[in-house]
Amino acid sequence: MARIRVGLVGCGFVSELHMYAFRRVYGVDVEVAAVAARGDHVVEFAGRHGIPRVYRSFAELIADRELDVIDICTPPNLHADMIVASMQAGKHVICEKPFAGYFGRAGDAQPIGKHVPKALMYERVLEEMDATRAAIERTGKLFMYAEDWIYAPAVTKTAEIIRATKDKILFMKGEESHSGSHAAHAAQWAMTGGGSLIRMGCHPLSAVLYLKQVEAKARGETIRVASVTGDVGNVTAVLKPEERTYIKANPVDVEDWGTLTATFSDGTKATVFSGDMIMGGVRNLIETYTSGGSLFANITPNTHLMSYQTSEEKLASVYITEKVDRKTGWQYVCLEEEWTRGYLQEIQDFMECASSGRQPLSDLALAYETIKVNYAGYWAAEEGRRVVL
Numbered sequence: 001m002a003r004i005r006v007g008l009v010g011c012g013f014v015s016e017l018h019m020y021a022f023r024r025v026y027g028v029d030v031e032v033a034a035v036a037a038r039g040d041h042v043v044e045f046a047g048r049h050g051i052p053r054v055y056r057s058f059a060e061l062i063a064d065r066e067l068d069v070i071d072i073c074t075p076p077n078l079h080a081d082m083i084v085a086s087m088q089a090g091k092h093v094i095c096e097k098p099f100a101g102y103f104g105r106a107g108d109a110q111p112i113g114k115h116v117p118k119a120l121m122y123e124r125v126l127e128e129m130d131a132t133r134a135a136i137e138r139t140g141k142l143f144m145y146a147e148d149w150i151y152a153p154a155v156t157k158t159a160e161i162i163r164a165t166k167d168k169i170l171f172m173k174g175e176e177s178h179s180g181s182h183a184a185h186a187a188q189w190a191m192t193g194g195g196s197l198i199r200m201g202c203h204p205l206s207a208v209l210y211l212k213q214v215e216a217k218a219r220g221e222t223i224r225v226a227s228v229t230g231d232v233g234n235v236t237a238v239l240k241p242e243e244r245t246y247i248k249a250n251p252v253d254v255e256d257w258g259t260l261t262a263t264f265s266d267g268t269k270a271t272v273f274s275g276d277m278i279m280g281g282v283r284n285l286i287e288t289y290t291s292g293g294s295l296f297a298n299i300t301p302n303t304h305l306m307s308y309q310t311s312e313e314k315l316a317s318v319y320i321t322e323k324v325d326r327k328t329g330w331q332y333v334c335l336e337e338e339w340t341r342g343y344l345q346e347i348q349d350f351m352e353c354a355s356s357g358r359q360p361l362s363d364l365a366l367a368y369e370t371i372k373v374n375y376a377g378y379w380a381a382e383e384g385r386r387v388v389l
Helices: 013-022 041-049 058-062 076-088 118-139 153-165 202-219 343-356 364-383
Strands: 003-009 029-036 053-055 069-072 092-096 143-146 169-177 225-233 257-264 269-275 283-290 294-300 305-309 329-333
Touching: 003 013, 003 058, 003 343, 013 029, 013 343, 029 041, 029 058, 041 053, 053 058, 058 076, 069 076, 076 092, 076 118, 092 343, 118 364, 143 343, 143 364, 153 202, 153 283, 153 294, 169 202, 202 257, 202 269, 202 283, 202 364, 225 364, 257 364
Parallel strands: 003 029, 003 069, 029 053, 069 092, 092 143, 169 269
Antiparallel strands: 169 283, 225 257, 257 269, 283 294, 305 329
């Protein structure tokens, strides 16, 4: 049995999800052998997960010759440099979303989300992604894009049905929304590369781009994104301080409401929405309307288990679902969240790829196209027009 040693960068929320998945890989002998982070929390994290080596710098981690794979779970502004450095050090790379973004350059007026034209951001992001892609390809190592939606069972079953029917996808509608991120960096363009549309909307966007390629392959067609329109806003700015009890969004220079519509080269459409003011837990949804039917992928919420309870105190130790502000009343309880949302299948695929050398389902092409279309949406929203790709 092949043995793969993984080094983890970061020890936050996403790292916890990845650790859960690494422990459940089968058919490949996987060990998370090291973790690196700057905060003191990394020591406790390593102890709790039985990770033998702790580094306080990224440079130390990638210098570890025993590691085969680096799993990057850091804020987005660090991704590109970490990807290239890891692969040049001879490691395969898993990188959390988003793959890239515009985080500012010397001389930019601050804050960049309010002052740097989105057309310029689009141009610079493509330049930087092209350079990153070229650097990746020169290493000969695997790049694995941690887009869990591609592996979520509801999406993989949608793809299976599209392959079987070969029906034409006429319209898709995707959403990821919740009541706002607790992370301070989510409020700043220079840290995250945008607001809700890239931080959350990248998931349904990747899913619709992926499903359109499933259709294209099944039908023997070539389909690409031909143009993009968009709209963004900061709708929570109207709230008074006392009205922010449950809404966590507090943007500095990013949007908390965003939508984009992609028109494909075959004339069909897909609309993606994301918002940081949606109460009731995380919404992860993809609707697919074809020439022969309709498919509703309700990743969350779903009706595996519905609960009506009256005591918050008694439920203190019970997990219901992400981003709910209470556990009482009617709730959609998320069962096996890591499976439902695709994290287990994602890491399984990546570990099989690392041991065999094959390409992952969620790859560099998908990572690149997602950011390209996302930034075209920002450009279109700012200028109030259709951006032709």
